Amino acid sequence: MTKEFEFLKAELERMKENHTWQDVKQVESMQGPSVTVNHKKVIQLSSNNYLGFTSHPRLIKAAQEAAQQFGAGTGSVRTIAGTFTMHQELEKKLAAFKKSEAALVFQSGFTTNQGVLSSILSKDDIVISDELNHASIIDGIRLTKADKKVYQHVDMSDLEKVLRKSMNYRMRLIVTDGVFSMDGNIAPLPDIVELAEKYDAFVMVDDAHASGVLGESGRGTVNHFGLDGRVHIQVGTLSKAIGVLGGYVAGSKVLIDYLRHKGRPFLFSTSHPPAVTAACMEAIDVLLEEPEHMERLWENTHYFKSRLIQMGFTLTQSQTPILPILIGNEGAAKQFSDQLLSQGVFCTKHCFPDCCKRKSQNTYDYDSRAHQRRTGSGA
Numbered sequence: 001m002t003k004e005f006e007f008l009k010a011e012l013e014r015m016k017e018n019h020t021w022q023d024v025k026q027v028e029s030m031q032g033p034s035v036t037v038n039h040k041k042v043i044q045l046s047s048n049n050y051l052g053f054t055s056h057p058r059l060i061k062a063a064q065e066a067a068q069q070f071g072a073g074t075g076s077v078r079t080i081a082g083t084f085t086m087h088q089e090l091e092k093k094l095a096a097f098k099k100s101e102a103a104l105v106f107q108s109g110f111t112t113n114q115g116v117l118s119s120i121l122s123k124d125d126i127v128i129s130d131e132l133n134h135a136s137i138i139d140g141i142r143l144t145k146a147d148k149k150v151y152q153h154v155d156m157s158d159l160e161k162v163l164r165k166s167m168n169y170r171m172r173l174i175v176t177d178g179v180f181s182m183d184g185n186i187a188p189l190p191d192i193v194e195l196a197e198k199y200d201a202f203v204m205v206d207d208a209h210a211s212g213v214l215g216e217s218g219r220g221t222v223n224h225f226g227l228d229g230r231v232h233i234q235v236g237t238l239s240k241a242i243g244v245l246g247g248y249v250a251g252s253k254v255l256i257d258y259l260r261h262k263g264r265p266f267l268f269s270t271s272h273p274p275a276v277t278a279a280c281m282e283a284i285d286v287l288l289e290e291p292e293h294m295e296r297l298w299e300n301t302h303y304f305k306s307r308l309i310q311m312g313f314t315l316t317q318s319q320t321p322i323l324p325i326l327i328g329n330e331g332a333a334k335q336f337s338d339q340l341l342s343q344g345v346f347c348t349k350h351c352f353p354d355c356c357k358r359k360s361q362n363t364y365d366y367d368s369r370a371h372q373r374r375t376g377s378g379a
């Protein structure tokens with residue numbers, strides 16, 4: 001090849017120097033409490049497989065039977081020829097699970113946030129987002145022509161300030177993670193809902209890390225706080241506690257009908273294979289029928305957290321099974337992670353991704369502001 005991407009190569013070199021280059025480890029076994037990495041059995045502390053459902057025999061059996069009966073793939077996007085009966089059955093189950101009128105499944109949690117935000121927001125609206133929201137929310141917001149405001153992490157007076165100044169818009173949409181994926185803290189949803197009701201705003205919660213973890217049978221933060229019926233849009237993922245793949249949005253019938261016609265990932269990307277859909281349906285049944293998985297998750301969380309504190313580690317203010325240990329800088333985090341792996345513990349380092357540090361097209365660079373405040377670094 002005569003032409004090379006020299007500018008990309010230079011960026012990769014810079015990332016290696018800054019220890020933000022990601023040396024992706026390969027898992028050579030089924031996902032579970034322990035996995036094989038580099039031909040060695042190690043303790044798995046890095047996955048989102050909260051309930052161990054990736055290897056639950058009922059899910060595996062459901063996936064096998066569905067593949068046998070309905071094939072390996074669906075051959076079409078949902079709106080052309082790719083909606084099987086089971087896709088709609090799963091959506092009915094998810095709507096009931098989230099105590100909502102209706103639900104719609106997308107290919108992933110990431111595309112759910114992108115699909116929802118990009119289609120419901122217009123130039124007449126404003127979206128108001130917590131500064132530590134997930135990348136998929138940020139990207140979804142970037143796809144819209146709506147005005148954007150970011151409030152300081154879980155800071156209700158900052159949120160109220162923005163709401164007070166936003167009364168002229170057609171819609172004010174507050175968006176928050178239910179459980180923040182990097183810190184493990186729970187959003188102050190009762191306060192957010194109260195403010196939304198006071199200022200006539202809508203609320204969207206991304207419960208990727210709360211579904212299967214918080215609330216009755218893992219219904220998420222909305223149910224956990226007794227707010228069923230008061231949150232307009234609930235997003236969830238099927239890829240974490242549910243143990244398979246996908247994302248969904250639950251809400252009113254009008255919202256779901258609209259997204260079925262306007263949600264671009266739903267319209268333009270092929271539907272989930274039968275094995276995935278059947279395993280997700282089985283997972284919801286298992287959640288409802290086998291409470292022991294959530295009970296064990298919380299027992300393990302309390303035990304692990306108390307032992308980490310006893311050992312002198314610095315933790316975040318996590319209230320959930322996400323237990324980040326703050327190391328301080330990228331180089332030290334990499335070294336710590338490598339040492340853990342050599343001693344039989346698979347604990348991937350997380351650095352603030354370089355891709356989030358760029359200025360967004362909307363001129364506010366809220367990812368790195370939040371990061372600096374959290375770590376006290378200028379990274």
Ligand SMILES: Cc1ncc(COP(=O)(O)O)c(C=O)c1O
Nearest residue numbers: 108109110134181208237239246
């Ligand atoms: C808060 C949050 N939302 C959405 C997603 C994306 O979910 P998925 O992995 O299903 O695409 C993640 C994944 O890390 C997440 O943490």
